[in-house]
Structure formats: C-alpha cells, structure tokens
Amino acid sequence: MIDKRAVPNFIFFGGKGGTGKTTCAGSFALKMAREGKKTLVISTDPAHSLADAFGVTIGPEIAKIGENLWAVEVDAEREAKKYMKQIQDQMLDLVSAAIVEEIKKQLEIAYLSPGAEEGAIFDKFIEIMHLMGKPYDLMVFDTAPTGHTLRLLTLPEVLGIWIQHLIDRHEKARNLMKASVKYDEILKKRLEDDPIIRVLTERSKKFEFARGILTDPEACEFIFVLNAEKLPILETERAISLLEKFSIPVGGIVINKVIPQEAGEYFERRREVQEGYLKDIYQRFSSYRIVSLPLLEMDIQGMSQLNMVADLMGELIEE
Amino acid sequence: MGNRKMSEDEKKSFFDTFKEWFGAFSYGVFIDKRMSVVRKEAYDEYDNLMLLLFSDFLGIPNPISYYMLELLPYLAEELEPWERRIQNRKFIVAEKAAQYDFD
Numbered sequence: 001m002i003d004k005r006a007v008p009n010f011i012f013f014g015g016k017g018g019t020g021k022t023t024c025a026g027s028f029a030l031k032m033a034r035e036g037k038k039t040l041v042i043s044t045d046p047a048h049s050l051a052d053a054f055g056v057t058i059g060p061e062i063a064k065i066g067e068n069l070w071a072v073e074v075d076a077e078r079e080a081k082k083y084m085k086q087i088q089d090q091m092l093d094l095v096s097a098a099i100v101e102e103i104k105k106q107l108e109i110a111y112l113s114p115g116a117e118e119g120a121i122f123d124k125f126i127e128i129m130h131l132m133g134k135p136y137d138l139m140v141f142d143t144a145p146t147g148h149t150l151r152l153l154t155l156p157e158v159l160g161i162w163i164q165h166l167i168d169r170h171e172k173a174r175n176l177m178k179a180s181v182k183y184d185e186i187l188k189k190r191l192e193d194d195p196i197i198r199v200l201t202e203r204s205k206k207f208e209f210a211r212g213i214l215t216d217p218e219a220c221e222f223i224f225v226l227n228a229e230k231l232p233i234l235e236t237e238r239a240i241s242l243l244e245k246f247s248i249p250v251g252g253i254v255i256n257k258v259i260p261q262e263a264g265e266y267f268e269r270r271r272e273v274q275e276g277y278l279k280d281i282y283q284r285f286s287s288y289r290i291v292s293l294p295l296l297e298m299d300i301q302g303m304s305q306l307n308m309v310a311d312l313m314g315e316l317i318e319e
Numbered sequence: 320m321g322n323r324k325m326s327e328d329e330k331k332s333f334f335d336t337f338k339e340w341f342g343a344f345s346y347g348v349f350i351d352k353r354m355s356v357v358r359k360e361a362y363d364e365y366d367n368l369m370l371l372l373f374s375d376f377l378g379i380p381n382p383i384s385y386y387m388l389e390l391l392p393y394l395a396e397e398l399e400p401w402e403r404r405i406q407n408r409k410f411i412v413a414e415k416a417a418q419y420d421f422d
Binding site: 091100116165166173195200 | 357373386390391
C-alpha cells in the first residue's frame, strides 16, 4: 500500500487549451470519489466540456452524477443576469422607478464590459467555495485555458487593493463632509448611515476569503496539464512563475498524451522529439510532482473510460 | 415700586437672545464661509470617488466596474448630476479659483 499525502481541499486543473484539462480533472475527481471523498467537480471554462467528458448532462446547478460525485458548470451569463436582477430589485426599494429606468442603461453598459464575465464567474466561485464541508470534502476545478484562469485567480489581489483604495478615498470625502456639517444637524444625520462603506467592506471580505484559500498550500493546489511539446512547456513555465508571484501554490504537473514505446514505426520520429521535451519537462519542473499519462488508442470519453485513467492519476496523491 | 428689577427669568431670556443673535451673526460671518469651502472640497472628493467607481459610464475602462454596480442603488440619485458636472468641466483653474474666494 502506497502512502497517501494529505490532499488540499481545493484542486485546480489548468493549462493550455486542448492539453486535456477536463479529462484529467474528471478522472482525478472520479478517483477521489472512489476513495470515499465527497467530491464536487466545477467547470469554470466558458466553453464547458465537463458534461461531454463524463457523458452525462451537467447544468449550472450542482447535480449528483455518481457515487460521492457531484458536478456543476458555471454559466457566466446566467450569473451576471441574476446579479443585475438583484441590483435592480434592490434599487426599486430605495429610489423612484424613474431613476431605475434611467440607470438601466448604465447596467447594460456594465453588463457588456470586459470584466463582467470574470466578475460573474468569480462570484459563483466564492459561493461554491463556501459549500466546502457542506457536504463536500473536495472540490476539483476544471478551469479555462491559462490566461483566462490566471486573471481569475489573481483577481482578489488586484481588486482587493483597488477596494481598499476606494474605502480610503471615501473615508476622506466623508471626513471632509463631516467637518463641513459640524453646524448642520440635518446633513449630519444623513451622514451617520453609510451604506457605501458597508457594501465596499463586504466586497473586500469576499476577496479576502478567496485569497485566503488560494494562497494557503494546505487548502489549495494548482495542477498544470501539458503535452510534451514546446509551446505548452513555455506557457506552463510562465504561468507557474505568475502563480508563484501571487503566492498561489503549484502542486504538480501532468504530462498528457505521451506517445508510448509500442506506438510503432509511424510515431518513431515523433517519439524521439518527444524524448527531448520530456527531459526538458523533468528538468524545468523538477521541484514539482510529475505524472505522465500515455496517449491512448482512443479518446477518453464517458464515465467508464475516465475510470480507467483515474488509477493513473493516483500518483498525484502519493507521498 | 421704584425701579423694577430684572427678574432672573428675564435676564436669562435676554442673555439667550443675545447668544442666539451673536451665534447667527458669527455663523454668517465666519463659519458659513469657511464651511462652504470645506464642503466644496468634500463634494469634489465625492466626485472623484464617483469617477473611480463608475468611470466605465464615461468610457474609461475600470477593472472593478462590475462589482461597483452593487453601489448603484445607493448612489443612483447622484449619478445623473455627477455625470452632468463631470462632463461640463470646462475650466478647472477657474473652478479651483472660485473655491478660494478670489472674486
């Protein structure tokens, strides 16, 4: 019996597009579910393929898809719409309908702004993270291709600073205002109740929560999936250095689609090139756990085939 | 009989009236002027804050605009006047000068 290490509760699978992130995340989740961990697989890639990999339908709400196994595909558009609706409803309680009508235009603009999709995914992300332990023991994230995910994961740090700055600025304006209404009782009263600071602080707390988890090596781990080719290697190296800059722990590397010796003559030349890249990978990423998955005769699809790969993923949780 | 002495009550009320008038006088002469300068500064500060929150509406990209929509319910009423003010800023030097009472 091989010793197993304590696996963090949040595992992220990432890497360049087409390297097999979904397959790895899916089979890893299956493996952990088989070991008795209540596992939730979450796809944050706007182009979802989790359902295709498992061969079952998975929606934007968490659904049970197997023994100890749940899955969800985060739908950015749906989350953004829900968020807007909530704001509009809240606004109706506070201001007149005429103003709400006017503000609708602004909401539309924000909805189409570049950060909206990430914002929506990130919100859902935090909501899901709060479900840890109720009842899930493990969350496996099948993320979008590298660039997108890195932006998402570094969001709390960047926005946290921004929010703090906003709070400081607001404090300054408020203090000035307070000084100016020293002799004006009505305005003074109006300043007492300040929802802006409350909203900003709540936001900042959410970022803090996510950041706390993302930077804790005992809680979270990032696993890169790559192929033995030049571009994925370079991209992975860059991504790792960025994650390290933001102190997000990197746990391991999965080399997917490694051409096996018995592939035959046709692949001989390709395999020789691959040897070089493999050596390169083991050298560059020597400080991480490395697992290699062979190129199979067919593509991996459906629960039973994922199950076959699941055993190979076991190396990731060995001591 | 003889000179009516001011009763204690009357004295108090006279003093109070004096205080009230003096208060109003000094408020007008010293405090109001000074406070209006501070208040103008505070309004400017709030305008700048609005710019940081909703610069998106003016076409300036803002990394956090999506989350700042949460503040809209509380700031909705101030949004339209703010947009008008910020778009009509023609001469910032004059604006600043007015604040320091050079007229």
